[in-house]
Every structure is written in C-alpha cells, then in structure tokens.
Amino acid sequence: MEHHELIVIGGGPAGLAAATAAANEGAECLLLDEQSTPGGQVYRAVQTVPEQRARLLGPDYQAGRDLVTQFEQSGARHLPNTTVWNLNGRCEVGILRDGKTSLLHAKRVIIASGAMERPVPFPGWTLPGVMPAGAGQILLKSSALVPADGLVLAGSGPLLLLLAWQYLQAGVSIGAILDMTPHGNFWRALPRLPEALLAHHYIIKGLRYQLQLKMARVPYFTGVRNLRATGTDSIEAVEFDHRNTSKRIETSLLLTHFGVVPDSHLSRCAGCDHRWDSAQLCWRPQTDEWCNSSLAGIAIAGDGAGIGGAVAARHAGRIAGLGSAHALGHVGSMRRDEIGRDDQRWLNDDLRVRPFLEAMFRPPPELLYQPDDATVICRCEEITAGQVRRAIQDGHHDTNQVKFLTRCGMGPCQGRQCNNAVGQLLAHELDVDMMAAGGYRIRPPIRPLTISQLAALEDMQAGGGA
Amino acid sequence: MPQRFRRLQEPDGRWVEVEIEGTKTRVLEGESVAAAIFASGLPWCRTTPVSGAPRAPYCMMGVCFECLVEINGVPNRQSCQISVEQGMQIRRQPGASPEYP
Ligand SMILES: Cc1cc2nc3c(=O)[nH]c(=O)nc-3n(C[C@H](O)[C@H](O)[C@H](O)COP(=O)(O)OP(=O)(O)OC[C@H]3O[C@@H](n4cnc5c(N)ncnc54)[C@H](O)[C@@H]3O)c2cc1C
Ligand code: FES
Numbered sequence: 001m002e003h004h005e006l007i008v009i010g011g012g013p014a015g016l017a018a019a020t021a022a023a024n025e026g027a028e029c030l031l032l033d034e035q036s037t038p039g040g041q042v043y044r045a046v047q048t049v050p051e052q053r054a055r056l057l058g059p060d061y062q063a064g065r066d067l068v069t070q071f072e073q074s075g076a077r078h079l080p081n082t083t084v085w086n087l088n089g090r091c092e093v094g095i096l097r098d099g100k101t102s103l104l105h106a107k108r109v110i111i112a113s114g115a116m117e118r119p120v121p122f123p124g125w126t127l128p129g130v131m132p133a134g135a136g137q138i139l140l141k142s143s144a145l146v147p148a149d150g151l152v153l154a155g156s157g158p159l160l161l162l163l164a165w166q167y168l169q170a171g172v173s174i175g176a177i178l179d180m181t182p183h184g185n186f187w188r189a190l191p192r193l194p195e196a197l198l199a200h201h202y203i204i205k206g207l208r209y210q211l212q213l214k215m216a217r218v219p220y221f222t223g224v225r226n227l228r229a230t231g232t233d234s235i236e237a238v239e240f241d242h243r244n245t246s247k248r249i250e251t252s253l254l255l256t257h258f259g260v261v262p263d264s265h266l267s268r269c270a271g272c273d274h275r276w277d278s279a280q281l282c283w284r285p286q287t288d289e290w291c292n293s294s295l296a297g298i299a300i301a302g303d304g305a306g307i308g309g310a311v312a313a314r315h316a317g318r319i320a321g322l323g324s325a326h327a328l329g330h331v332g333s334m335r336r337d338e339i340g341r342d343d344q345r346w347l348n349d350d351l352r353v354r355p356f357l358e359a360m361f362r363p364p365p366e367l368l369y370q371p372d373d374a375t376v377i378c379r380c381e382e383i384t385a386g387q388v389r390r391a392i393q394d395g396h397h398d399t400n401q402v403k404f405l406t407r408c409g410m411g412p413c414q415g416r417q418c419n420n421a422v423g424q425l426l427a428h429e430l431d432v433d434m435m436a437a438g439g440y441r442i443r444p445p446i447r448p449l450t451i452s453q454l455a456a457l458e459d460m461q462a463g464g465g466a
Numbered sequence: 467m468p469q470r471f472r473r474l475q476e477p478d479g480r481w482v483e484v485e486i487e488g489t490k491t492r493v494l495e496g497e498s499v500a501a502a503i504f505a506s507g508l509p510w511c512r513t514t515p516v517s518g519a520p521r522a523p524y525c526m527m528g529v530c531f532e533c534l535v536e537i538n539g540v541p542n543r544q545s546c547q548i549s550v551e552q553g554m555q556i557r558r559q560p561g562a563s564p565e566y567p
Contacts, residue, residue: 034528036496036549041527048496050476083528083547116529128510128522129470135526143494143501144479145471170474233520234509253470263529379530382516412531448531450542 004030006324007093007106008076009084009266012040013064013310014302014317015112016071021321021339022110023076026330030104031071032082032095038068040114041134042310045142053144056169058162060310061141067314086444087111087270091297094444094457101449101457108297108324111267112317115260115303118282119417120155120367121375121385124229125256133163133257146170147253152238154178154227155257157361158202161209163255168216175251177213178224178240180258182364189359196356199349203356221247225364229254258363262304265416268442270298276434279358280307281368282420283439289344290323291316299323308351315347369428371421378418380411388422392429398438399423412448415440471504484554499545499556500526500533511535511545512559535559 008019011033019031031038039046043064046054054062071078079097086094093104117132124130133153139145146167152175153164164177196203213220226241237250261282268274268283273294277284284306291299301320302313319340326336371377373386383406391402399422402408408422409415419440426437445454473494480495486506493502500523503511510520512534523533526546536557537543545556 034547050478052476053474116527117525126519126521128520131522131524131526135524138526139471139501139504143497143505144474144476145501145505146474148469148472151470234522379521379524379532382514382519412534413529416529447528448542 001092002102002104004028004104004106005328006030006108006110007032007091007104008110008112008321009033009087009093010040010112010114010302010304011035011038011078011080012112012114012302012313013042013067014114014304014313014320015040015110016067017314017317018110018112018301018321018324019076020067020071020074021318022325022328022330023074025322025325027325027328029076030079030106031076032079032084032093034081034083036080038071038078038080039064041138042313043067044138049141053141057141057166058169083447084113084266085447085449087266087298088444089271089295089298096447096449096453099453101453102460103457107328108299110291110317110320110324111270111293111298111300111304112302112313112320113263113266113304114313115307116263116416118258118261118363119421120256120258120363121371121377121418121421122227122229122256122367123372123375124231124235126376126379127229127231127235128233129231129235129252130229130254130256133160133255134260136255137163137166140166140170146172147255149173150175150251151253151255152176152178152249152251153255153257154180154224154238154240156181156363157257157259158206158357159260160257161206161213163257164213164218165209168212168218174213174218176219176221176249178227178238179220179222180224180227180364180367181222181361183223185360185362188362189356192356192359196353199353202353225366227256227367258367259361260303260307261420262306263416264304265414265442265446267293267298267300267304268439269444269446270295272298272300274439277306278434279355281362282307289319290326290340291320292323297327308347308354312347312350315343315350318343319347368421368424371425377421377425378406378408378411380413380417381407381409383408383418385425388425389429392426397426397430398436399426399440400438402426403440409440414442414446414448469507470509473505482550482552484550484552484556486556487558493550496549498526499535499537499543499548499550499554501546502550503533503535503545503556508558510558513561515561518561
C-alpha cells in the first residue's frame with residue numbers, strides 16, 4: 001500500500017486551497033480528483049477553456065485560475081481521473097484509476113468532495129431532456145455546448161440566475177424562466193437581510209442578473225407551482241400552474257435547480273458524525289474550527305461540509321490545510337493561528353449571506369414532502385412515491401428499512417438521488433424529524449466496481465498482487 | 467426530435483473523431499463521452515433494466531449513473547466521467563447491467 005502524509009480528495013476550491021496551504025508548510029500532499037483537470041464544479045476546465053468561453057462565463061469563473069496556479073506552484077501532487085470509492089477511519093483510501101483499483105494510506109485525509117444538485121423528484125423528471133441546471137453549465141464549461149433556442153429553466157436559487165445570465169452572454173434565446181420560489185419566502189428571509197447586506201456583493205450580483213434578464217425580455221414567471229415535464233420518449237412540453245391557471249410550453253430541454261447539497265457519501269462511508277441541517281435541508285458532517293470531523297485524522301472542507309459557496313470553500317480549504325500541516329508537525333500552533341486568522345475571519349464574513357439565501361431560496365415544501373404517488377423517487381430502480389408510502393404504512397419507519405423493502409436506493413447511484421426524498425417523505429408521513437427518519441447507511445464501494453475490479457483488490461490484499 | 471444542444475463557434479477548437487451508434491462524429495478533444503452524445507444529437511443513451519424507459523445523461527458529474535453506455539464493447543461505462551478518444555466506439559446500452567454484483 002502506497003503511503004502519504006496527507007491525501008486531499010477533490011480538486012475544487014476547497015481541495016486546491018487545502019493542498020496548497022499544507023504543501024506550502026512542508027507537508028507531503030497528494031490530491032485525488034475524478035476530473036481530468038483541476039477546478040472542481042465551479043472552476044471546471046478553467047485552465048483549458050479558450051478565452052472566448054472564459055469571458056462569457058464571467059469574472060468569478062476566471063478567478064479560479066489563480067487558485068490553480070498557486071496549487072501547481074505548491075509542490076502538492078495532482079492525481080486526476082482518479083475516483084475514490086472508499087475511505088475508512090484508518091485513513092485508508094480506495095481508488096479507481098485507468099480501470100484499476102488500489103489502496104492508499106495517509107496520516108491525514110481532507111475530504112473536499114463538494115456539492116451536487118439537490119435532487120427533487122417531480123412528474124417527468126426522468127425523461128430525456130430534463131436535467132439539472134448544473135449539468136447544463138458543465139456542458140457549457142467543458143464542451144462549449146449551449147441549449148438550442150427555447151429551453152426552459154425552472155426552480156429557485158442563485159445558480160439558476162447565473163446560468164440564465166451565462167446563456168444570455170452566449171446568445172441563447174431562453175424560452176422561459178419558471179421561478180418556483182414560494183412568495184412567502186421573502187418575508188421569512190427578510191429578518192436575515194441586514195446581516196446578508198454585510199456581504200452585499202452577492203445580493204447586488206443577483207439583482208444585476210435579474211435586471212439584465214428583464215432587459216433581454218426573457219419571459220419570467222414567478223410563483224410557479226406544480227411543475228411537470230411531459231412527453232413519451234423525451235420531454236415535449238413543460239406544464240405548470242401560474243396564478244391559478246395552468247400553462248404549457250413546448251420545449252426539448254428543461255433545466256431545473258433547487259439549490260445544492262453536500263455530496264456526503266464519502267464522509268458517511270468513513271463513519272463521520274452527521275446531522276440533518278434543517279436550514280440547508282441536507283445531511284452535514286460535524287466539523288470544528290479547523291474543519292476536523294468527528295474521526296481522528298479526517299477533516300472535511302468546502303461545500304462537502306455544508307453549503308457555503310466557492311469563496312467560503314477556498315477559505316475553509318486553507319484552514320483545513322493549515323490544520324493538517326499543524327497536526328502533522330510542520331507548523332506550530334502560533335504560526336497556524338496567525339496565518340489561519342484571516343481566513344477564519346473572511347470565511348465568517350462570507351457566510352453572513354447564507355441564512356438569507358437559505359430562507360429566500362428554500363424549495364417549495366410540497367415538492368419536498370408531498371410528491372404524487374405516481375412520481376418516480378428512485379431513478380435507478382424506478383420506485384414511485386406511492387410504493388415508498390405503502391412501505392411506510394406497512395410499518396417501515398426508517399429510510400434503511402424502506403430501502404430494503406422496496407429496493408429504493410439500491411441501484412448504481414447508491415441512493416444519491418433518492419436518499420433525501422425518501423427521508424423527507426418519511427418524516428412528513430410519520431410527523432418525525434429527519435434525524436429519526438435517518439439517512440441510508442453508506443458502505444463501500446461508494447462507486448460501483450465491477451466483479452473483476454473487486455477480485456483484483458482481494459488478490460492484492462491477500463498478497464497476490466502489487 | 468429537435469437538437470437539444472448546439473456548439474458555440476470557437477476559433478481554436480481541436481477535434482477527434484468517434485463513432486456514436488455507428489455514425490462517425492467529430493467531437494471536441496478532451497470532452498466527456500456524455501457531452502459528445504449530446505453534441506451528436508442522440509436523444510437518449512440507454513434503456514432502464516426495470517421498465518425499458520429511455521434515459522439520457524442527467525447530472526454530468528458522476529452522481530446519477532444515467533449515462534451508462536457501451537464503449538469499445540465494454541458495457542456500463544459512466545460516460546460523463548470518461549473523455550473521448552480518437553476512434554472510440556460508443557453504443558447505447560439496452561436494459562440490464564450484468565457486470566455489477
Ligand atoms: C454542477 C455544479 C455547478 C456549480 N457551478 C457553480 C458556479 O458556477 N458558481 C458558483 O459559485 N458555484 C457553483 N456551484 C456550487 C459549488 O458547489 C461551489 O461553489 C464550489 O464548487 C464548492 O467548492 P468545493 O471545493 O467544495 O467542491 P467542488 O468544486 O464541487 O469540487 C469537488 C471535487 O471533488 C471531486 N470528487 C467528488 N467526489 C469524488 C470522489 N469520490 N473521488 C474523486 N473525486 C471526487 C469532484 O469531481 C470535484 O472536482 C456549482 C455546483 C454544482 C454541483
Ligand atoms: S450523467 Fe450522472 S453519472 Fe453520468
């Protein structure tokens with residue numbers, strides 16, 4: 001087994017900053033990332049995109065270049081195209097690279113696996129031509145692909161507006177934006193506005209996007225409810241309710257967004273403590289001021305530890321990197337505290353906007369808690385909300401019981417798409433909180449491995465291989 | 467079925483040629499197979515083992531497994547996480563996935 005001082009998992013702003021900070025203090029550091037180039041979700045392909053595309057993605061995107069340059073100068077090693085399929089409490093890391101499995105060991109591990117789009121089931125969401133907005137953005141960043149004219153964007157949150165603005169820059173004619181933010185959210189968010197104004201650049205940016213979309217006369221519907229995608233083999237139309245009338249727009253592409261949630265499979269697989277965050281509506285690992293998890297040697301930074309956005313991820317990454325360099329004996333407490341102090345302050349400043357955003361863009365409760373019986377919850381095994389409800393009525397009172405009875409969450413995505421939906425359905429039906437409903441137990445491998453890949457690993461552990 | 471995505475005109479694009487469902491297609495060097503599938507206009511990439519419903523790549527970031535296809539004869543390849551290579555043979559994947567335990 002290959003040994004390292006520090007392994008960082010994920011090459012987004014959190015992982016890059018963590019590896020850079022630790023390596024700059026003298027730690028030997030290996031960064032593993034599934035993508036082929038550094039940058040994570042927010043700065044995906046930032047080093048390789050042609051200038052024209054970088055410009056239309058905006059200045060926030062281009063800011064990622066510095067981060068990558070600093071990482072490359074730090075002496076930390078980058079292992080791209082590498083999928084982590086296991087992490088345990090002994091800091092052993094299972095990786096898949098070029099189709100081959102192997103095990104690494106580190107004295108410390110920093111998880112920086114980031115976020116994923118919040119999966120929200122609605123009628124027709126499995127039809128080809130329905131995708132999360134983030135997927136549309138990935139196609140733009142790494143492939144210069146933009147939707148054909150007439151696409152519909154639906155949901156709620158800053159990323160939806162950002163993508164609409166980016167499409168506008170690229171000359172795409174947007175068919176409609178369906179804003180599903182419940183009207184009452186604004187009043188619930190209002191008390192958090194004064195604090196959010198301390199990070200007012202975020203609010204100003206959002207208002208500017210909205211103004212430019214208005215000036216471009218993009219049809220914008222607010223208070224949209226009851227979203228449905230219809231079609232036979234692909235989406236043909238979007239149907240929805242607007243001001244008590246039912247509307248239909250024909251389209252070949254619907255991009256939805258309901259916020260992002262931590263991709264917590266790795267930290268849950270390792271056995272770190274998690275709690276349900278009822279403001280962010282997601283499972284969130286417990287971390288301390290140096291981003292340490294409940295398990296010795298494992299820290300978690302960036303959106304994987306709770307949604308804070310790209311800037312917060314960078315500060316948290318640096319804090320985690322310094323914390324690890326300190327724990328490894330490369331830097332004393334005084335120097336750690338001195339260098340870390342600014343990042344801790346900037347992180348806290350940056351997070352001030354979050355409570356407002358969380359309240360303002362909270363998805364409509366009926367979408368989270370009351371899907372129609374016919375709506376597919378588990379995309380892999382095609383289990384409907386009705387089947388999950390029946391399992392609950394039959395006395396299955398936590399998500400793992402429902403999983404074993406219905407197969408919901410047993411497909412190749414391993415419950416990433418249905419876990420929260422099942423939990424929320426259960427919590428609503430039984431009137432319990434999410435901690436009681438529970439999350440799926442996550443076991444390795446957290447990415448499916450083929451029988452031959454597993455066998456090769458067993459040979460290796462038995463001493464048969466390299 | 468109208469094309470869902472179009473490619474922006476960029477002066478310095480580098481291309482490779484792959485075969486998607488037997489049709490030779492020029493795609494962007496380094497992009498994912500799933501992106502190439504969208505660029506080619508193929509409306510879906512697999513059918514589900516349970517009901518046979520068509521599916522297309524969904525998340526593009528490795529967390530939904532909707533993008534499974536056959537690449538160079540090997541089934542169950544997660545096409546959003548694999549880069550295109552010159553001469554690659556990409557095929558839709560029908561139904562069940564026997565490779566996984
Ligand atoms: C699709 C998408 C697009 C987004 N776009 C924007 C945007 O344009 N602007 C913005 O402000 N915010 C955006 N966000 C929000 C984003 O979560 C954060 O702002 C920021 O990217 C968080 O940084 P991070 O370093 O925590 O994680 P990320 O940037 O998400 O980086 C995590 C990295 O870890 C890797 N990884 C995860 N699991 C594994 C594993 N098991 N093995 C190996 N590698 C792994 C991923 O491939 C990724 O490269 C986006 C989110 C998503 C999901
Ligand atoms: S499209 Fe979701 S895993 Fe590939």
